[in-house]
Amino acid sequence: MDRPVYQNVLHLTDYGAPYEGNFVSSLRALEAKLNAEGRAMAYVFPPRAAKQLWAYEMVRNKPNVTILKPGGFFSYTRQVRKLLKETKSGVLHVHFIHYRDKIASLLAARTCGHRVKLVVHLHNHLILPKAFLRALPQKFYLAQADRFVCCSASVAEHLVADGVPAKKVVVAENAIAFARLDESVPLTHAELGLPEGAKTALIFGFDFYRKGVDLAVEAVRQLREERGRNIALAVVLSSRRAEAERNILCLIGLEQMPEWIRLLPPRSDVGSYYRFADVFLSPSREEGFCYALVEAVYSKIPVVASAIDAQKDLHLPEQAFCVPGDASSLADAISLQLDLSSEQGSEQALNEAKQRVVEAYSLSAWADTVIATYHELT
Structure with missing residues (x-):
């Protein structure tokens, strides 16, 4: 007897x-459009999300939100299987989950009693082990997926190069909840502990090496010590502050953090940081899609980015790019952007750039692309 076919969607994350950020805002926009079609959507978050206020409020206010209980492989399988049954979900859409949980969720989907299409969302490049035998389990999982939704053309191209059929691959560039960027308060140098009058370069450094924080530190040092620029560096970190501080002190050969570098906590009104800064830096060595670059452009501040594939996809002005892994090239690009920002016509250029990203990275456009993918499957 054929198994039942359902139209609802379960997002396992x-x-x-x-x-909450752009990710959950995007899911909310998707849910609204699915509801308009008469389809339901469920959210599933990991146990550690229980510590976050936004997740607590979602669970309290939305019956379709679940935070998983801690447990091993079989506990995870049972919980996901139960949710697939209870929500009558015919699509399992997974985000960020690790390999063990991928296999557990696949087992849950295959044993829940009804047909389930598997959609794997890649928010960064998939790196397969080079050794043939070690890559086999990953390739097995990839073969089970019905669709792959990739956050950028670069991620999609790498996936196809790894052997995934192009017909299974969809590009849905990440969406930005622009409204949350409009919430900001004026910040001062004194409030942030930065030198008065210094131009401020802003970088988000949750992954010290991948995000290129070391390159930013060296570039700003060069600008100050070798080129005489009054510039400071603000590094926003959500965790691992002590580790970042040790890395920076080792790089610059000092025992205490200099006044021109400040480590800052994340803010819910992240627009406040963008509007305070004079230039935003993304000298990343690797990216799937850099939310912050698009957010900075929306906030109308100059940006500098490494010319890696996923950032070149964003169609930034040519002068915004620097050579990947090259601190001196980064320093050149920062200097150029600061000089250009003081020229006549810079405000118009920033306004035009903002309008382009608003049109390209809306929540609605992202949701439409994802729903079109579901329509192909159900």
Whole structure:
């Protein structure tokens, strides 16, 4: 006898960040459009999300939100299987989950008693082990997926190069909840502990090496000591502050943090940081899609980015790019952007750039692309 076919969607995630952010905002926009079609959507978050206020409020206010209980492989399988049954979900859409949980959720989908299509969302490049035997389990899982939704063309191209059929791959560039960026308060140098009158370069450094924080530190040092610029560096960190501080002190050969570098906590009104800064830096060595670059452009501040594939996809002005892994090239690009920002016509250029990202990265456009993918499957 054929198994039942359902239209509802279950989003299984390993998302437990301090703030709801663009990811959850995107899911909310998707849910609204699915509801308009008469389809339901469920959210599933990992146990650590229980510590976050936004997740607590979602669970309290929305009956379709679940935070998983801690447990091993079989506990995870049972919980996901139960949710698939209870929500009558015909699509399992997974985000960020680790390999063990991927296999557990696949087992849950295959044993829940009805047909379930598997959608794997890649928010970064998939890196397969180079050794043939070690790559086999990953390739097995990839073969089970019905669709892959990739956050950028670069991620999609790498996936196809790894052998995934192009017909299974969809590009849905990440969406930005622009409204939350409009919530900001004026910040001062004194409030942030930065030198008065210094130009401020802003970088988000939750992954010290991948995000290129070391390159930013060296570039700003060069600008100050070798080129005489009055510039400071603000590094926003959500965790591992002590480790970042040790890394920076080792780089610059000092025992105490200099006044021109400040480590700052994340803010829910992240627009306050953008509007305070004079230039935003993303000298990343690797990215799937850099939310912060698009957010900075929306906030109308100049940006500098490494010319890696996923950032070149964003179609930033040519002068915004620097050579990947090259601190001197980064320093050149920062200097150029600061000079250009003081020229006549810079405000118009920033306004035009803002309008482009509003049109390209809306929540609605992202949701439409994802729903079109579901329509192909159900």
